[in-house]
Amino acid sequence: xxxxxxxxxxxxxxxxxxxxxxxxxxxxxxxxxxxxxxxxxxxxxxxxxxxxxxxxxxxxxxxxxxxxxxxxxxxxxxxxxxxxxxxxxxxxxxxxxxxxxxxxxxxxxxxxxxxxxxxxxxxxxxxxxxxxxxxxxxxxxxxxxxxxxxxxxxxxxxxxxxxxxxxxxxxxxxxxxxxxxxxxxxxxxxxxxxxxxxxxxxxxxxxxxxxxxxxxxxxxxxxxxxxxxxxxxxxxxxxxxxxxxxxxxxxxxxxx
Amino acid sequence: xxxxxxxxxxxxxxxxxxxxxxxxxxxxxxxxxxxxxxxxxxxxxxxxxxxxxxxxxxxxxxxxxxxxxxxxxxxxxxxxxxxxxxxxxxxxxxxxxxxxxxxxxxxxxxxxxxxxxxxxxxxxxxxxxxxxxxxxxxxxxxxxxxxxxxxxxxxxxxxxxxxxxxxxxxxxxxxxxxxxxxxxxxxxxxxxxxxxxxxxxxxxxxxxxxxxxxxxxxxxxxxxxxxxxxxxxxxxxxxxxxxxxxxxxxxxxxxx
DNA sequence: CAGCTTGTTCGAATAGCTTGAACAGGCTTT
DNA sequence: AAAGCCTGTTCAAGCTATTCGAACAAGCTG
Numbered sequence: 001x002x003x004x005x006x007x008x009x010x011x012x013x014x015x016x017x018x019x020x021x022x023x024x025x026x027x028x029x030x031x032x033x034x035x036x037x038x039x040x041x042x043x044x045x046x047x048x049x050x051x052x053x054x055x056x057x058x059x060x061x062x063x064x065x066x067x068x069x070x071x072x073x074x075x076x077x078x079x080x081x082x083x084x085x086x087x088x089x090x091x092x093x094x095x096x097x098x099x100x101x102x103x104x105x106x107x108x109x110x111x112x113x114x115x116x117x118x119x120x121x122x123x124x125x126x127x128x129x130x131x132x133x134x135x136x137x138x139x140x141x142x143x144x145x146x147x148x149x150x151x152x153x154x155x156x157x158x159x160x161x162x163x164x165x166x167x168x169x170x171x172x173x174x175x176x177x178x179x180x181x182x183x184x185x186x187x188x189x190x191x192x193x194x195x196x197x198x199x200x201x202x203x204x205x206x207x208x209x210x211x212x213x214x215x216x217x218x219x220x221x222x223x224x225x226x227x228x229x230x231x232x233x234x235x236x237x238x239x240x241x242x243x244x245x246x247x248x249x250x251x252x253x254x255x256x
Numbered sequence: 257x258x259x260x261x262x263x264x265x266x267x268x269x270x271x272x273x274x275x276x277x278x279x280x281x282x283x284x285x286x287x288x289x290x291x292x293x294x295x296x297x298x299x300x301x302x303x304x305x306x307x308x309x310x311x312x313x314x315x316x317x318x319x320x321x322x323x324x325x326x327x328x329x330x331x332x333x334x335x336x337x338x339x340x341x342x343x344x345x346x347x348x349x350x351x352x353x354x355x356x357x358x359x360x361x362x363x364x365x366x367x368x369x370x371x372x373x374x375x376x377x378x379x380x381x382x383x384x385x386x387x388x389x390x391x392x393x394x395x396x397x398x399x400x401x402x403x404x405x406x407x408x409x410x411x412x413x414x415x416x417x418x419x420x421x422x423x424x425x426x427x428x429x430x431x432x433x434x435x436x437x438x439x440x441x442x443x444x445x446x447x448x449x450x451x452x453x454x455x456x457x458x459x460x461x462x463x464x465x466x467x468x469x470x471x472x473x474x475x476x477x478x479x480x481x482x483x484x485x486x487x488x489x490x491x492x493x494x495x496x497x498x499x500x501x502x503x504x505x506x507x508x509x510x511x512x
Numbered sequence: 513c514a515g516c517t518t519g520t521t522c523g524a525a526t527a528g529c530t531t532g533a534a535c536a537g538g539c540t541t542t
Numbered sequence: 543a544a545a546g547c548c549t550g551t552t553c554a555a556g557c558t559a560t561t562c563g564a565a566c567a568a569g570c571t572g
Contacts, residue, residue, distance in 0.1 A: 002317070008552075010308040012528070013269040013560070018312050025334055032519065042562045047520070052266040056274050057367050057391075061258070064518075070339070070364065070371040073332030073389030078281055079324035108326065111313050115326040133329030135313075264521075268559070269529070288550070298531045303551070320549070 003162055004111045016041075017049055021058065021068070029067040076133060080117050083108060085209060085217060088252050090118055092245050093220060097122040099241065100222055102229070105130060107143040108218035109151075112159040114144040117218070126225055128199050139179060140168050142194035142206030143219035148179075149186035150208045150216035156183070171196045191239050192219075196226060203229040205238050207246045212254060220246060259418055260367045272297075273305055277314065277324070285323040332389060336373050339364060341465060341473060344508050346374055348501050349476060353378040355497065356478055358485070361386060363399040364474035365407075368415040370400040373474070382481055384455050395435060396424050398450035398462030399477035404435075405442035406464045406472035412439070427452045447495050448475075452482060459485040461494050463502045468510060476502060 016039065023038050024030060030038075036046040050066050053059040057071045080086055089106050097104045101122035107114040113135045130136075138144035138159065148156060156179075165174045173179050186192045194204040204223035208216040222238055223229070229238070272295065279294050280286060286294075292302040306322050309315040313327045336342055345362050353360045357378035363370040369391045386392075394400035394415065404412060412435075421430045429435050442448045450460040460479035464472040478494055479485070485494070 004311050004313055005307055005317075007304070007307045007311050009304065009528090010311060011269060011273070011304055013267060014273045014305065014308050015312075017267070017270045017273065018309075018314070021331070022312075025331055028338060033517095044520080044522090044563080045561055048263070048265065048267055048560085049270065051261055051263045051520095052270050053274075055260050055263050055266060056271075056278075057260055058274070060366055067338065068331055068335035070332065070335050070366055070373055070389065071391070072328050072335055073371070073373070074387075074391065075277070075281055075324055075389075076326065076329030076332040077387060077389045079326050079328055082284060082323065083326070110316055110326055115329070117326055117329070131330075131333060133326065133331075133333045135327070135330065265559090289548095299550085300532080300552080301530055304529085307551095 002111070003158060017053060020046075020049055020053065024059070024066060024068050029062070029065040031065055035066070083117060085249065085253055086117060088249055088256070089209070089218070089220065092249055093118055093120045096120070096220070096222065096241070096245055097125070100238070101125070102222050102224040103128075103130075105143055105221045105223070106218060107136070107147065107221070109138065109147050109216065110135075112138070112162055114138050114141070114147060114219075124224070124228075126202070126223070128202060128223070136198075137163060137166060139165055139173050141198045141221065142192045142204035142223065143221035144206070145182065145186060145192035145194065146206035146208040146219040146221070147216040149183045149192065150210055150214065152215070168198050169196055169200050173197065189239075190243060193234070194221075194223070201226050203234060205229075205234065205242060207239075207242050209246055209249055209253070217253075220249075258367070259414060273309060276302075276305055276309065280315070280322060280324050285318070285321040287321055291322070339373060339474075341505065341509050342373060344505050344512070345465070345474070345476065348505055349374055349376045352376070352476070352478065352497070352501055353381070356494070357381070358478050358480040359384075359386075361399055361477045361479070362474060363392070363403065363477070365394065365403045365472065366391075368394070368418055370394050370397070370403060370475075380480070380484075382458070382479070384458060384479070392454075393419060393422060395421055395429050397454045397477065398448045398460035398479065399475035400462070401438065401442060401448035401450065402462035402464040402475040402477070403472040405439045405448065406466055406470065408471070424454050425452055425456050429453065445495075446499060449490070450477075450479070457482050459490060461485075461490065461498060463495075463498050465502055465505055465509070473509075476505075 020035055032046055036043045039046055054061055057069045059066045060069045093104045093106050097120035101124045103125035104120045105116050106118040107116050115135055116132055119132055136144055138148045160176055167174050173182055191205055191207040202223055203226045204221050206219045206221035208219045211217050222242055276291055288302055292299045295302055310317055313325045315322045316325045349360045349362050353376035357380045359381035360376045361372050362374040363372050371391055372388055375388055392400055394404045416432055423430050429438055447461055447463040458479055459482045460477050462475045462477035464475045467473050478498055
């Protein structure tokens, strides 16, 4: 919960190791020379770090290049499976995908951002930038906004202050005033809409899964092309379907 | 490739951080006190490490406990998506699951072990210990044995020497002689069988996906209950189906 | 065969990690 | 209400272990 901490005296050696991992994540496989240049340190230092990370299979050496190991999947899957409602949500999300034939995402909040922990595609579902495990800004998409609206007000302020409101498309919410109006609307409706705010031509609706205090634990969204998800389908039929599913999940969670 | 290296002078501070991550992976969420006890170090040291890892969202603090962040999924999914044949394999595996109604796994080899990078379930597919991202011994299951048989002989020796041949069931191969006989058989047939070697009551067949040199890059397996996967279905129909799929993938890879 | 590049090893210096004690805050207990 | 006992957190000092840079080995290229 909360936000990533500002550590007074972080363990710099560990930060360097994380820096390497992040570099490989962003830029793909790299040689020692490349990593050395990125870190701005001695070649021998980079070498020692890479070999240490390789010993635990976090990194794999292939043709004189280091890359991220599939081992990360193991940790990610375990983290996901331990999430309170993942198992509960999975089957419902699969059902929703079958019923709507559209793309369904389930997201949870971590450190003031949203992470997609499960996705199911219907027959006609579109591919977007969204990816399993990817961190997103809460204000940029339907599931994120649904989560945001059901967090305590002071928490929302904190998050906006920390990350700002960067735009993705020309429809993305970029000012705090707009955001609070939107949150008001979401709280009244019970669900969030995303009208081309994350991807041009893409509409979506999202609804929160709440704990016993009414605070959002995560959210589920349905997304599809703007021309298909529109009018009463987007604003009446889909919300009914989605809120029904979310309601079932919430009840099951309360009795688990 | 190859095996995890024996590092001469590893970065011990990084090893400690990995130790924390592994502890949380094995034992679930833990308090600082618990981590301190596990590491056998000062409370302030554990604190500094935990906060450093939390700053990058690898760990998340919740109710005075630290747990693995869903962020690991991000790294894992990226590592998987970059794998040469993942995209190629995924759609074929989905098709196989539809055609057979059984559980299909796709595994790759890393550091002499196999990792499941994708799984698809058919309507009747069984649930086993197998999990996405989980590391397995190559000799214990169909996909692993298929990979093993198509590695260079000296590599096989290395792997057996490093990890030994631990048993899972009473049918698991546990001696080098048995293993070499099995490898011989697999090389002749072109596919591997798993007759209750990983789970009692579970049969499976696996076939390798090879690069231009004939070395295994990974493998695909079909598994199901022993009573259903048996006789000519297991030894004729399924192999034909599986080898056909694997062949398609191999050809597509060669022209990519 | 020389010259470049790569990855790897090793000793010395000093940066920074670890420690243990002390502080603050939230519980429960008396 | 106060005392006690947990937590998590901070800080200065000592010494461990990281970092550096140079030297070595090995593989390619011209």
